[in-house]
Amino acid sequence: MTHRLKLGIAGLGTVGVGVWKLLNENRERIFANAGCELEITAVCARNADIDRGIDLKGVRWVDNAVELASSDDIDIFVELIGGEEGIAREAVETALAHGKHVVTANKALLAHHGNELAAIAEKHNVALNYEAAVAGAIPIVKSLREGLAGNNVSSVVGILNGTCNYILTKMASEGREFADVLSDAQKMGYAEADPTFDIGGHDTAHKLAILTCLAFGSRIDFNSIYLEGIEAITQADLKAVHELGYCIKLLGVAIRTDSGIEQRVHPSLVPLTSPLAAIDGAFNAVAVEGNYSGKIILQGAGAGQKPTASAVIADIIDIARVNALYPLGREVAKLAPYQRARMRAHEGGYYVGLAVHDRPGAVAAIAKRFGEQEISLESIIQRGTDTQSGEDAEGGGQQSVVLIIHETAEAALREALASIEADGHIADRPRMIRIEKTI
Ligand SMILES: NC(=O)c1ccc[n+]([C@@H]2O[C@H](COP(=O)([O-])OP(=O)(O)OC[C@H]3O[C@@H](n4cnc5c(N)ncnc54)[C@H](OP(=O)(O)O)[C@@H]3O)[C@@H](O)[C@H]2O)c1
Incomplete structure (x- = not known):
């Protein structure tokens, strides 16, 4: 030495x-x-x-x-x-x-x-x-920058914020509402006094912006990320999706599409059979698909003193080994401009939750609106009075209607939901969660 x-x-x-x-x-x-x-x-x-x-x-x-x-x-x-x-x-x-x-x-x-x-x-x-x-102790930067450097990467999907994953896990396992679990998480030090940054998805988006650059060789473009947080997720959503074979995770997703790169952070339905469904509490996980490597999933502690220090020391050791690489995986001049895929062009399956006024013909009118957009329904669960919203303003009852929608264009679904709202058969804004089947 x-x-x-x-x-x-x-x-x-x-x-x-x-x-x-x-x-x-x-x-x-x-x-x-x-x-x-x-x-x-x-x-x-x-x-x-x-x-x-x-x-x-x-x-x-x-x-x-x-x-x-x-x-x-x-x-x-x-x-x-x-x-x-x-x-x-x-x-x-x-x-x-x-x-x-x-x-x-x-x-x-x-x-x-x-x-x-x-x-x-x-x-x-x-x-x-x-x-x-990114993701604490998980060596995902090194994996993308070095281990997978020879692959064309088609997707990166991650659970990248421990606070959100902790809240969603607790809501699902203990049957408690978002505000209640958040308040506990704050008392226990899992969530900041001002949790907006975590629960609004911004922290996940920061990490996703870095991963997208490394995965696709494009410039970092944080402002192009489509962003939704977990604040609107309800107990009713969690129960309904579980019956249908899914759980809800806040995912950061970057996918190469024909029109560009989709970069998005939002609550997603994840099949219960997916390895990501098993990532509970404050843990993180990242799944990467390369054209030669196939699918790789890394999971572990995404934050905290020891896991984060582990990653910092590994970076210092790399420098000591005279292993200075291009910070973004290739020369900055050779990074492609980030080409954003429009969210409306996104295609996938969806969960839709509706609080429908209990009137004759309301559900049929809603189904007709989906039909007009050539959207087909995989399953539908209809319950009596919605325990979330109880009686509606007109003094009538409400039904909770939960739909799982087959692969469709997001633009068509948004059209259908706008018409359904305009028709006046629903008591609240529709709840829409994308289903993530890439993992
Ligand atoms: N905590 C985690 O689990 C975790 C995980 C992954 C990444 N990170 C990242 O790691 C970084 C540090 O996070 P942390 O959790 O260690 O934060 P922290 O506990 O709040 O520590 C921040 C440190 O910065 C010092 N500091 C603040 N303003 C300063 C200034 N103007 N000049 C000099 N020092 C200043 C503070 O000094 P005093 O102590 O004197 O106040 C404190 O020692 C952040 O970028 C965070 O996003 C954290």
């Missing part, structure tokens, strides 16, 4: 402290695999006075992350602050421009600025590694 690589860590929160601990705990194995010694020479966080349960003696404390990023006493800048703008972005740009390798867990930063950051890394011939940014 001849050389020593010096690390500067910015951010000593959950992940930063985890990286510190792992580096100390598995020191021998890490040094052996890296082929050199790794030394944390300087660190930075907001508050120098917090007891973080680690011994920072002998390590230089730097107040400003940007200053740390350009310090002479570091070779690798490890960004574990977070946030798409502000100090994290400025510090990463500074580090790359000063010829430092960068390791980050920051998916928001990469989803919004990954193309530009990768170009700076290329220009200065340094690594930009971000395994921890």
Whole structure:
């Protein structure tokens, strides 16, 4: 072992402290695999006075992350602050421009600025590694960038947000409503005080944007992602889909189609027989299909101190092995422009939930609207009074009607649902969930 690589860590929160601990705990194995010694020479966080349960003696404390990023006493800048703008972005740009390798867990930063950051890394011939940014301990970035590099990938489908998966799993297993489970998840620390980012699907979308680039060799294009969160999922939906042989998962899906790449994040019906249906609680999973590899599914802990630190350390070891690759898998100049497939052109099966006024002819009128769009129904479940909505405003009863619809164009389904709403036979907006059969 001849050389020593010096690390500067910015951010000593959950992940930063985890990286510190792992580096100390598995020191021998890490040094052996890296082929050199790794030394944390300087660190930075907001508050120098917090007891973080680690011994920072002998390590230089730097107040400003940007200053740390350009310090002479570091070779690798490890960004574990977070946030798409502000100090994290400025510090990463500074580090790359000063010829430092960068390791980050920051998916928001990469989803919004990954193309530009990768170009700076290329220009200065340094690594930009971000395994921890997607699905925690699961080595999906490495798998796409290296292990599957020879394949034409047709789809990437992932459960990428542990909070959403935890909430949906609990709702299904305990029969509780969304708001109730969310409030528990917040008390237990699984969900943030402001959970919008997770439950609205934004966090999943950040990760999907990165995976799409690696899978299809196209520029990262976060703004083209079709996005729906899990807030509208009800107990009635979960029960109905279960009877029909499905569960509901928040999926990030990227699929190559004839018209471009579909990038979408929304609740999806997953057949109970699919391996993704078995991913419960805060776990993550990613399924990739390559034309030679076939289908590959990786699953594991998608967040948390230890799993995330595991991915950060693997990235550092890669750099030590002089394994600096193109950050986005190929030269930025050779990334294709992202070509977006229109969501209305999406074709698939659907679950539709309707609260129908209990009147003669209402269900027949609804069926007629589907027929007009040449939409055929796979199954229909009709129940008496909808326990969700009870009596309607007119004092009459409601029926809960749940339909599973055969493969159809989304545009046709939206037309049919718009006509059904306009006809006035339903008490609420229709609930529509796409069925994911690619996995
Ligand atoms: N937590 C996970 O399970 C997980 C999983 C995957 C990826 N990530 C990503 O990892 C990154 C870090 O997440 P985390 O959970 O470790 O966050 P965290 O616990 O909130 O830690 C953030 C750290 O950044 C420091 N910081 C904040 N503003 C700063 C500033 N202006 N200058 C210098 N330091 C600053 C904080 O300092 P103080 O401690 O002094 O306040 C803290 O040490 C994020 O990008 C996150 O998305 C996290």
